[in-house]
Amino acid sequence: MRRHDALFIFLTGLSVTLLGxxxxxxxxxxxxxxxxxxxxxxxxxxxxxxEQFIRKGLPLHAGKYWRPSHE
Amino acid sequence: MKxxxxxxxxxxxxxxxxxxxxxxxxxxxxxxxxxxxxxxxxAWLLLWGAAFVFHPRHLPPEGTLTAEGYGGPIxxxxxxxxxxxxxxxxxxxxxxxxxxxxxxxxxxxxxxxKNRANTLVLGRDIDAISGATITSQAITSAVKENLSGxxxxxxxxxxLLAMILLPLVLTxxxxxxxxxxxxxxxxAALTGSFIxxxxxxxxMLALIQPLQAGLGHSPSFGHNPLWWMTLGIAFIxxxxxxxxxxxxxxxxxxxxxxxHHLARHRHAxxxxxxxxxxxxxxxxxxxxxxxxxxxxxxxxxxxxxxVEPFMTFFTGRGTGLAWAFLGLMLILSVFNFRFWCKYLxxxxxxxxxxxxxxxxxxxxxxxxxxxxxxxxxxxxxAISMNKNGQPMVDNGECLMCAKCLNACPVSALKLTxxxx
Numbered sequence: 001m002r003r004h005d006a007l008f009i010f011l012t013g014l015s016v017t018l019l020g021x022x023x024x025x026x027x028x029x030x031x032x033x034x035x036x037x038x039x040x041x042x043x044x045x046x047x048x049x050x051e052q053f054i055r056k057g058l059p060l061h062a063g064k065y066w067r068p069s070h071e
Numbered sequence: 072m073k074x075x076x077x078x079x080x081x082x083x084x085x086x087x088x089x090x091x092x093x094x095x096x097x098x099x100x101x102x103x104x105x106x107x108x109x110x111x112x113x114a115w116l117l118l119w120g121a122a123f124v125f126h127p128r129h130l131p132p133e134g135t136l137t138a139e140g141y142g143g144p145i146x147x148x149x150x151x152x153x154x155x156x157x158x159x160x161x162x163x164x165x166x167x168x169x170x171x172x173x174x175x176x177x178x179x180x181x182x183x184x185k186n187r188a189n190t191l192v193l194g195r196d197i198d199a200i201s202g203a204t205i206t207s208q209a210i211t212s213a214v215k216e217n218l219s220g221x222x223x224x225x226x227x228x229x230x231l232l233a234m235i236l237l238p239l240v241l242t243x244x245x246x247x248x249x250x251x252x253x254x255x256x257x258x259a260a261l262t263g264s265f266i267x268x269x270x271x272x273x274x275m276l277a278l279i280q281p282l283q284a285g286l287g288h289s290p291s292f293g294h295n296p297l298w299w300m301t302l303g304i305a306f307i308x309x310x311x312x313x314x315x316x317x318x319x320x321x322x323x324x325x326x327x328x329x330x331h332h333l334a335r336h337r338h339a340x341x342x343x344x345x346x347x348x349x350x351x352x353x354x355x356x357x358x359x360x361x362x363x364x365x366x367x368x369x370x371x372x373x374x375x376x377x378v379e380p381f382m383t384f385f386t387g388r389g390t391g392l393a394w395a396f397l398g399l400m401l402i403l404s405v406f407n408f409r410f411w412c413k414y415l416x417x418x419x420x421x422x423x424x425x426x427x428x429x430x431x432x433x434x435x436x437x438x439x440x441x442x443x444x445x446x447x448x449x450x451x452x453a454i455s456m457n458k459n460g461q462p463m464v465d466n467g468e469c470l471m472c473a474k475c476l477n478a479c480p481v482s483a484l485k486l487t488x489x490x491x
Contacts, residue, residue: 008344011403012352015415016359018396022378023363025392027370 101463108427108467111357115424118364122285126371135163138213140206141295142166142279142373143288147210149217156186160214166288167206168279168377173388174200178207182214191215202273202386205295226294234297237267242304245319249312249486252473257318261325269322269385272297276305276316278360278417279376282367305418309425313432317412317422318470323381324412327404334405344407349452352414353468357424360417379418380411408450413468427467431488433475435462439483448478 136147143166150159160182162175178200185191191211193199199207212223241263248256268275274297281302283289292299305316317324344352366375380397383389389397403410412419441460446452453468454475462484464475475484 002345004343005345005348008348008352008407011399012355012414015396015399015403015410016355018392018399019359019378019415022390022392022396023366023375025390026374026378027366027372029390 104465104467105427108424111361111420112424112427114361115364115421118361118368119281119285122282122368123287125368126286136213136217138206138209139290139294140165140167140209141203141290141298142168142206142283143290145206145210145213147213149214151218154186155218156184157182157214157218159183160210166283166373167203168277168382178210185218187218191218202388209294231293231296234272234295235300238297238300238304241267241320242308242315245315246312248319249315249471249473252477254472254474254477257472260319261322261328264320265322265325268301268320269325269381273385274298274301275322275381275385276301276418277376277379277382278363278421279373281306281421282364282373282376286367286371286373288373305422306425309422309429311430313426313429313466313469313471314419314422315471317416317419318472321412323379323384324409326381326384326401327409327411330401330405331408346452346455349413355414356416356420359415360420363417376417379416409470412470413451423467426469429466431486432466433464433469433471433473433484434487435464436483436485436487438481440481442480444478444480445475445484448474450474 136149138145138147144164145162145167146164148159148161148163149157152158160179162179167175178198181197182191185196189196191197191214193204193208193211197207197211208226212226216223241260244256244260244263247253248260264275280289280298284302290298304320308315363376363378367373378393378396380393380400383393383397400411400415407413439461441456443456443460445462446454446456449469450472451468451470453465453470454462455465457463462475464484473486476482476486
């Protein structure tokens with residue numbers, strides 16, 4: 001095998017390995033993964049929505065309320 | 072009895088690679104290449120189409136705040152205190168490219184404490200996420216609209232028109248360069264796209280776009296015309312005129328070509344890989360395309376597709392691994408013309424599949440003197456000679472740079488329509 005071919009195979013293999021690792025890293029670090037389950041159910045009231053956010057551990061300050069966008 | 076050459080060609084086909092050794096092409100080989108493109112394109116279309124079946128469209132739940140981001144709808148939760156101040160803004164779901172919105176959390180924190188009295192103007196009251204202006208503007212407008220209870224004013228027409236007209240102008244330059252065989256015009260198109268798509272808007276065709284469209288996450292044309300323009304120009308262009316986007320409009324291609332020519336100008340030696348190895352390695356990009364598409368289909372997310380090195384290059388953001396990969400691609404492009412495009416780019420693979428069946432192609436016409444000049448002029452080795460010394464163009468690999476057309480002394484290669 002020619003020396004150029006061997007070097008080419010090595011560098012291409014290195015590139016594919018780096019690309020594969022980058023794909024794996026992107027999937028594991030996808031910010032969407034860290035977000036809470038994207039299913040805030042249609043609330044009956046602001047209070048119901050507030051309860052849902054509390055259950056999902058979203059930040060909620062004492063004495064404040066959550067206002068859904070349609071109010 | 073079979074010609075010995077035919078046996079070698081069949082041997083290649085049984086090993087899964089449909090390319091015969093350089094200088095040995097014949098009709099059978101061309102048919103095998105066509106089969107390769109048909110099989111790969113069908114496999115990709117099946118995977119892409121499966122997204123519709125396995126991932127039903129998601130509708131934003133009632134009560135959440137929705138903004139039209141760069142990559143589609145962004146669902147948010149907004150908390151407001153009794154005195155009308157924002158106490159929290161959280162993104163629940165989005166389809167943005169992860170590397171583009173690395174500063175999302177700190178961007179959202181800027182809204183805390185703002186109230187209806189604040190004007191919430193992006194750039195003045197709120198700092199945009201660098202390189203993600205459309206998304207930043209969309210979130211700001213949605214919050215403002217929710218606080219005030221009044222619909223946000225429509226986005227200014229000027230930037231929207233620019234997003235439609237400038238890509239069209241650049242495409243016209245690229246087409247003029249091909250039809251007029253002007254390499255200088257092609258460089259003008261490449262430089263223009265480097266500046267506009269790369270440096271100004273950080274928007275270039277990426278695999279994430281067709282995958283987002285397949286999963287139903289695409290933005291509307293009215294909110295992000297540039298997203299659709301790049302997609303349309305590349306894919307419609309590939310079906311009509313071959314890989315004109317890859318050849319004359321891709322901003323990362325301009326970087327690779329520029330580096331390669333600069334190095335050659337400084338007498339750096341180009342790498343010479345054996346033709347057989349070169350042709351076999353080119354199948355990698357199709358494997359990467361199918362692999363990433365399958366990953367996105369299984370996960371229902373397009374994050375796996377956001378690894379192309381141009382994102383790191385133009386946004387200036389990326390992990391250590393992403394920077395290492397970009398560095399390697401740039402170094403390799405110095406010695407091997409468009410290394411990323413030829414061997415690894417999944418978008419290039421997709422446009423190749425379309426270009427193989429494009430309406431206009433560079434085709435040999437009678438009159439060839441078998442001088443071999445076209446083969447020597449092709450920068451991506453898309454031309455090889457058959458047993459009779461006649462040129463055969465692999466239109467899937469051809470970048471439509473028109474160098475072969477200029478090199479032919481007897482005009483035996485022409486850009487022609489599909490024969491009837």
